Amino acid sequence: MGAGHAHKLYRHAHSPVHDLPPHCKLAAVFGFVLVVVSTPREAVWAFALYAVLIAAVAAAARIPAGFLLKRLVIEVPFVAFAVLMPFVVPGEQTEILGVSVSVPGLWGAWNVLAKGTLGVAASVVLASTTELRSLLLGLQRLRLPPLLVQIASFMIRYGDVIAGEMRRMSIARRSRGFEARGVRQWGVLAKSAGALFIRSYERGERVHLAMVSRGYTGTMPVIDEVTASRAQWAYAGALPLLALAICLLGWTL
Amino acid sequence: MSRPTPAFTPSLEVSGLAYAYPDGHQALFGVDLTVERGERVALLGPNGAGKTTLVLHLNGILDAGAGTVRVAGLPVAKRNLAEIRRRVGIVFQDPDDQLFMPTVREDVAFGPAASGLRGPDLEERVREALERVGMEEYANRPPHHLSFGQRRRVAVATVLAMEPEILVLDEPSSNLDPASRRELADILRSLDVTVLMVTHDLPYALELCPRAVILSEGVIAADDRTQDLLGDEELMRAHRLELPFGFDPRSVTMGA
Structure with missing residues (x-):
């Protein structure tokens, strides 16, 4: 595809993740995010495992850590909100570095921060391995x-x-x-x-x-049909399924 | 005035075409125009003469108030619209309006795909159309990353891909630098298709179209060899047509 002309978010490379059909990747990221947000916030170790999962996907996609971290900066405005929470949420107080903060506020901030970061990281991986054009084809395939x-x-x-x-x-x-x-x-x-x-x-x-x-009558003709094999679905499904296992463990433990 | 004897049905037959816009402004007052298959005809005329209005009748975007338009024998009417729009390929003036898909390939595929072509046949049609305008290497580029001249060529390809009976070009040379202008002329000459070219660029009309018609105040005011028309100073002045400084159509020797 148009080398040097691709969109800024996309990182041109050849990897197993790049080669997956776009609708599989979209479904996988969506599933992953759903699982992450439904994990209890007290299961801190689960979020660490999610981060390991994302890091593994990024490694498979040959995305350098620096690139991924730089893209995470987009999260900053939301983080600012999370930082405020320990100071404004009422509840039991505790002291950190001599400053009095609320315990539920801390948990709330952690909740927003951890889930937000994981969600953004998953989206960054999706965006850097999928061209905008194929994302659209994927959405079309997913019957948007x-x-x-x-x-x-x-x-x-x-x-x-x-x-x-x-x-x-x-x-x-x-x-x-x-x-x-x-x-x-x-x-x-x-x-x-x-x-x-x-x-x-x-x-x-x-x-x-x-x-x-040129003959438009209200619907776009389908020019590129994207298809996925069972193996590709299984491959893309690995991420949300592993995450689901972690999530279930988080609820039971 | 010598014209080839019609061996087939003419590509385009317009007879008695009149049209008034809904606001009451009448733009066409009985236009008669026949274009034989394989002819290249220039449609000249001052601003506001009704050139665009005429063009929009050719593929049924506007409905004739009176008169008829036939494309290769098929009347332009509601029931034939899909076929008419396949047969009449209009290249609009601004390629950014014409190229609306994310990549060149998809844009060229749009027309044939809308008429039901799929798979390898579609790919073949797209490749062929891009080849005819020399743009096959740019198939996967987004249109907004091409130069203006390249975009105009792709716009021609999007229409060629529909294998039209007649190619209608609206100001094909506007905004082109001299090199792109010549490249487009070479491409248009190489095509084996009927062409109706709407233009203000008189030297370009002379270069490409052996025959020209002048549309003025909603009627065809003249219809002759391009060279004779452009050489008729009185006629030209009467219809607000002016040649560029220093250009003498009589001094140009027409090769083919």
């Missing part, structure tokens, strides 16, 4: 409503086009001496946003015209 898949595919196709239009409008504004300095300039920006909306809407109409001209 076709309209949603179409909308997502148009977002990918026209994201750059609209960003380009936005950039040209910004250059045109600045060429005529406009600098967005404060609230007073917001009116101009709002009008630009409105103009951009109308342009995009009109483009949408032209695209629709072009689609109708």
